[in-house]
Amino acid sequence: MTVNEALFNYCLRLGDNSLILSHRLSEWTGKAPILEEDLAITNIALDKLGQARFLLQYAAQLEGKGKTEDDLAYKRSEREFYNSLLVEQPNGDFSFTMARQLLNDVFDFFLYEELTKSTNEPLASLAAKSLKEIKYHLRHCSEWIIRLGDGTEESHSRIQNSLNELWAYTGELFEMNEIDSVLIKENSVPDVSKLKPKWNNMLCEIFEKATLKKPEDGFMHTGSRKGIHSEYLGFILAEMQYLPRAYPSATW
Amino acid sequence: MVKKTITKDELFNIIAQIPDPEIPVLSIGELGVLRNIEMHQDKVVVVITPTYSGCPAMKFFEQEILSVAKEAGVNYVEIKTIYSPVWTTDWISDTAKMKLKEYGIAPPQGTSDKSFLFGQPKKINCPKCHSENTELKSQFGSTSCKALYFCKQCTEPFEYFKCI
Numbered sequence: 394m395t396v397n398e399a400l401f402n403y404c405l406r407l408g409d410n411s412l413i414l415s416h417r418l419s420e421w422t423g424k425a426p427i428l429e430e431d432l433a434i435t436n437i438a439l440d441k442l443g444q445a446r447f448l449l450q451y452a453a454q455l456e457g458k459g460k461t462e463d464d465l466a467y468k469r470s471e472r473e474f475y476n477s478l479l480v481e482q483p484n485g486d487f488s489f490t491m492a493r494q495l496l497n498d499v500f501d502f503f504l505y506e507e508l509t510k511s512t513n514e515p516l517a518s519l520a521a522k523s524l525k526e527i528k529y530h531l532r533h534c535s536e537w538i539i540r541l542g543d544g545t546e547e548s549h550s551r552i553q554n555s556l557n558e559l560w561a562y563t564g565e566l567f568e569m570n571e572i573d574s575v576l577i578k579e580n581s582v583p584d585v586s587k588l589k590p591k592w593n594n595m596l597c598e599i600f601e602k603a604t605l606k607k608p609e610d611g612f613m614h615t616g617s618r619k620g621i622h623s624e625y626l627g628f629i630l631a632e633m634q635y636l637p638r639a640y641p642s643a644t645w
Numbered sequence: 646m647v648k649k650t651i652t653k654d655e656l657f658n659i660i661a662q663i664p665d666p667e668i669p670v671l672s673i674g675e676l677g678v679l680r681n682i683e684m685h686q687d688k689v690v691v692v693i694t695p696t697y698s699g700c701p702a703m704k705f706f707e708q709e710i711l712s713v714a715k716e717a718g719v720n721y722v723e724i725k726t727i728y729s730p731v732w733t734t735d736w737i738s739d740t741a742k743m744k745l746k747e748y749g750i751a752p753p754q755g756t757s758d759k760s761f762l763f764g765q766p767k768k769i770n771c772p773k774c775h776s777e778n779t780e781l782k783s784q785f786g787s788t789s790c791k792a793l794y795f796c797k798q799c800t801e802p803f804e805y806f807k808c809i
């Protein structure tokens with residue numbers, strides 16, 4: 394695998410993650426629990442979409458086949474997507490969405506912090522820009538985790554259950570393959586296995602404030618690094634890609 | 646071909662006047678979205694940077710830049726979006742901050758928050774009555790760049806332009 398190929402695949406991984414999470418969050422539009430939250434979730438979805446656009450544009454450029462960000466978003470099939478299983482999980486109740494966001498954002502915070510030091514200029518500048526946004530997202534969802542965890546018996550048990558259920562998708566975040574080893578050698582991307590202690594510590598700090606228990610490590614789902622997904626991704630793509638696939642010459 | 650009748654500075658100043666669609670008292674020049682103009686033999690390259698990754702106004706700016714340039718007689722315009730250096734509210738001048746305040750939006754105060762996770766939200770003065778007796782309602786307002794506050798003094802909500 395050449396450095397260029399590895400970089401292309403890495404940008405798909407990051408870009409798909411942002412794109413699919415953005416799509417999930419946008420499903421809350423108009424039905425979040427309160428107006429302020431509706432604005433917050435849609436703003437976060439928009440930031441994620443902007444990050445995805447940059448990454449997929451850059452990926453298209455690296456691939457060098459004359460494709461655009463839209464081709465990559467709308468014309469790839471399920472097995473060609475590399476987002477984590479975590480972000481494609483359905484929204485569930487509000488606590489489930491916030492738990493999913495927290496687990497993802499704490500990971501992204503440390504990943505993007507490392508990526509700001511990348512020797513690859515486009516990745517480093519994207520990371521610097523995204524990191525500012527991720528901090529706001531992370532603060533937002535961690536406040537909700539604390540409020541729900543330290544709230545009523547009902548909210549406490551709901552957020553605890555959501556975290557317990559989603560925990561099985563966190564092992565995959567730290568998985569690496571050939572793409573990583575090629576790029577780590579170039580100092581373009583970090584070794585994510587080294588981020589795990591920091592990720593753990595920040596979560597523990599938040600869980601403590603929220604009077605929540607850290608879920609126990611057990612069975613962990615895997616597959617997305619190879620393009621193998623849960624049943625949910627196909628449904629997301631069917632909705633997201635319907636229009637450009639049904640009307641290939643449509644413009645907007 | 647680009648007409649030689651307009652200089653780089655003249656064109657920059659014209660484009661810099663394009664107002665932000667959400668905050669019409671500020672222009673893309675004052676916001677720091679417009680970074681540079683490169684005059685080439687066969688085209689003009691306008692360099693811009695987004696405030697937030699997903700800022701929906703960017704598309705609007707691109708269209709406006711093309712039409713404003715065309716009016717100025719420049720037809721071959723290419724727009725280049727850059728992400729580095731990263732846009733920051735520190736680029737908004739004091740004059741522009743005053744305009745924001747008069748418009749009813751509390752301008753960014755200080756620099757971005759280091760203790761982002763558990764730090765206390767900043768005390769923001771109400772742009773109408775200047776009271777410090779305000780409360781953060783939401784980190785996210787009507788657009789990504791603004792947070793929602795409430796003034797307990799004049800019992801009115803207001804927006805705050807976040808520091809990033």
Ligand SMILES: [Zn+2]
Pocket residue numbers: 771772773774775776796797798799800801
């Ligand atoms: Zn007031």
